[in-house]
Amino acid sequence: MANPASDNLFTCKHLRSKEMYYQADQRDGDQYSGGAYWCAKNHESFGPDGGVVERSECTPDRTCFQE
Amino acid sequence: MKSFEYAAPQNLDDAIALLASGEAAFVLAGGTDLVTSMKQGIVSPARLVSLKAIEELKGVDTSGDTVKIGAMTSLAELASNESVAKLYPSIVTAVNKIGSAQIVNMGTVGGDLCQYPRCWYYRNGFGLFGMENGQPLIPDGENKYHAIFGNDGPAKFVCASSLGPALVALGATVTVRGADNQPRDIPATEFFKTPQSPEDPLTAVAVGEVVTHVAIPAKATKNATYEIREREGLDWPLVTATVVYTDNGGKAQDARVVLGHVAPVPWIATGAAAALEGKAVDESSALEAGAAAVEGATPLSKNGFKVQLAKVAVKRAALAAAQA
Amino acid sequence: MAKNAWPAADKRDLIGERISRLDGPVKATGHAKYAYDMNRPGMLYVRLVWAPYGAAKIQSIDTSAAKAIKGVAGVWNEMNEGDEIVHAGQIVATVAATSEEIAQEAWRAVKVAYEVKQPQMNDTVLENADEKEQRDEIPDAATVDKAYADAEVKIDGHYGLAPITHCCMEAHGQFAEMKDGDQYIWPSTQNVSAYAAGLTDAAGLPASQIHVDCQYMGGGFGSKFSSDQWGAICSRISKETGKPVKLMLERDQELMVAGARPSAFANVKAGATKDGKITVFDSTCWGSGGMGTSRGLGVPYVFGNVPNIRRVARNVRTNRGSQRAWRAPGHPQACLVTMAALDDLAAAANMDALEFFLKNLDLTERPDVYREELQIAADMIGYKEKAHLRGDSGDGPVKRGLGISIHMWGGGGHKSECNCTINPDGSVSVALGTQDLGTGTRTVVGIVTAETLGLPLKRVQVNIGKDQYPPSGASGGSTTVGGVSSSSRDAATNALNMLLEKVAPSLGVPVDQLEAWDGKIQVIGDPSKSVTWEKACSMLGQIPITGKGSKPTSDGTELDNSGVGGVQMADVSVDTETGRVTINEFVAVQDCGLIIDLKTAESQVYGAMIMGVTYALYEEAIYDPITGRMLNADMEFYRLAGLADVGTLKVHMMTGPGYDERGVIGLGEPPVISPGAAISNAVANACGVRVPTLPLTPDRVIAALEQGGKLA
């Protein structure tokens, strides 16, 4: 399924998904991840700022974002 | 779990003396419920008095006109006793359906009767009535396993005992002994209590008392228990029904119907018994008994399905009793 | 020169056979040491104080009483006054003590005051969805609407799956110990090679000074990729106190915070021609993965080429523990929604479900595979004899029915590196930083290495589970078997070729005419011109050789592949008086390319089917709507299927020409996708009504029967 989220290249260094641990091109895996991202700062599916953790959401405009 | 004293007396007198220290001293039987309850922090005994070494509390005595079952008889031993199997198929089913060798080998008759409710609000620390800041959680909460009868007071849990309904239906008597050392007989019908306040006891056993045995009339009856559970593996019943009657030339006499896991106590379904009384127990009278059993049920927001289950359990128990 | 390409069928001695797992005996006898089993003198036990509310603000944390208890080594605030709790189970404080009992006593003594708020727990209604979270795909609304309006047969259905947890037998957690300034960790993880990197801040050490060892682990299912907050706490306390520290989650917290599969609900309008050709699939899906997102579902699942598709997707944020990838993330949900809707469509068309599925296979990517698999599954379950139209299931309260579902998965191998060492004494070891989740990875690596070297399996020492070995990917996405079989084949082949170079002169033939077979190095196909393995290895002189392998392989040979299909059929009985569903028979037919170990492959499918029966019939995380507490955070009311509940299970793996030559493909996830749908469809077929939401518990079945006028 097409996913605009995977177009976002400027993701936060704390963003994690399981695909990152086994796929060469991490963005390929998004179709399977079912949205199961987590933030490495708190190991939750929401960030330190309370917002959701997602490739499309974890962008530089978040207060918690780190390059 | 808090630290506690442990005592393993060799006889009943010593046990009773050791229990006299008051509410903080608890009887330990098989421990299958008590130890869990201590770990969950819902009880914190200062002293455990184990009855394990007391021989006089063990075994099944079939010599008299009652079958006398020691409180420390394991559930497994109870169900495999020949006389029990012959006279009370309703008890055998109740035990066997527990479905776990570990629980029925460790768990005892006294422990089964005295165990705490399994209500998940209670077990999660919200108290017997499931309260948070003075607000009852159960009426608008997750109540699918809760009571559909006898739930007009603050108690919404169901009595956990599987033996209870069968013993009530079979007309059993529970004998206890306390500090005065005098045996006290309690009809099974009066053994279980619905608490009105959180401090009220759940059974007629007073602080410091020990259940010593249970006696069931050694009378030939037709009896059966039917249980409905969510799965075959170790679990709790959703609803059970025990039907007992004397076969009088193909007609039911002295019929008794008791539902389990539908109320804070085993629930005596007088209407259902009346529907069987004096009739041949067949599809049609069993169906009527089922319908009569659930008259006046007061299901909560999520347990209406248990009314259907109770109806079916009574019908199937009656038919099973007729075949017994 | 030995080649990387997999040997032809007649040159396989071990690959594809039914081989028992190497670690079966140590596991069965209790000798296998899990993280939980680690103990050291002077160690500390940690308990985590967690928030008992779904939504609250911390007013105060009083640790003074806990600190005063003798034997307490430390109490730490993990959150502070004023912090917001957004789901029950969040870690508020930590206690460490010299015994488990003292830790528990101290745990109880920590007093936290909360300002309790009303949590949002209800994910079943679309109205609770977050409007911002849109993932709609509406190619052309008017066309889809028209297709539905014009459809000769149509349904308008609702489907759903309650949230479940991972409920790993072994809870999450780790053991940590300091030694000579380095930290040693024994975690329960599906991610050995990358685990240490998550602990560097907590341990105050670079990843190179954190050493990870996980030989055995009791299940992860997608929930054990990260070292997690508790891992970090454990490492921090060990560093701070210098003591060995054990921190394993208690079962209640495990179920609340250590992994959940998001719920999913869908309204589906689907249509077909009257002879059963699907024309439109129009869905609105929502669900909740806690306070994060739950991605929309890829529906219609497998039948992706339905001509008119619309997807509206919404996310509901609830005050529950965060979702984690759960074995085939999103697929079981998409599968249920699709297969149930299509099965309803078949029933609406008054068609046999198998005929309907067969008729529409051209809308899938692999019609030939599914056709073959459907036919095999039908034979295995006796479809012809048992099948009937929906609800047409005879008298008596107990009704029997059949249900079908099909699924797909990727499963290409992950990156992996591997060393294969051959010693002059003839012994062989293979090392890679992968992990065995209980699936048989250790055995697979051994088989591939032994096969490559022409040795019996027991001659190969398999070293995995440590991050000192060459890195291998995390075990997720069903990528492990493809990755490790490629890298170990590559490593063993490279090692063998180094050996063949040494041996060739003595046999007087060029290296490319030698092979390793049956414990010998021989001229290809000619055992009379051979040397024994031991003799060959002695020609190495005094220095062992190590062949390096990887995925992608060193010579570019592709040993793995991607893309599998599977079919499952269930035969169930429904007691229409009590709402109880029982499984009679349940069959699975699955392809996964070249199978390395048929026995562990089949085990993988059996296990998935049992897990599938569990989420189809029993499993559900139940939360109190007022406090937000998970009420069944135990293994008593969080029900898993027992052996008596699963019925007769039958597995058929697709092998041979057409499958073997594709290479190795992962199997961890695919077989767990279909059970919910197959069982739900069987229940509908049996009792004549759709029970919309899993698990199919008596209350739900009775409600559906009552609504459909079918309650006996």
Ligand SMILES: Cc1cc2nc3c(=O)[nH]c(=O)nc-3n(C[C@H](O)[C@H](O)[C@H](O)COP(=O)(O)OP(=O)(O)OC[C@H]3O[C@@H](n4cnc5c(N)ncnc54)[C@H](O)[C@@H]3O)c2cc1C
């Ligand atoms: C998962 C699970 C499923 C279960 N399913 C069922 C089921 O379906 N039906 C069912 O009935 N039970 C079921 N059980 C419960 C089990 O039957 C009880 O735990 C057991 O019967 C208790 O007996 P015990 O001897 O271990 O009691 P203990 O745990 O030792 O004691 C329980 C309580 O009884 C008191 N007590 C014990 N003996 C006496 C005595 N002689 N005099 C006074 N007080 C006494 C104790 O002080 C304590 O309060 C289940 C348990 C589990 C864990």
Ligand code: SF4
């Ligand atoms: S942007 Fe914020 S929530 Fe997202 S990964 Fe970074 S720190 Fe975490």
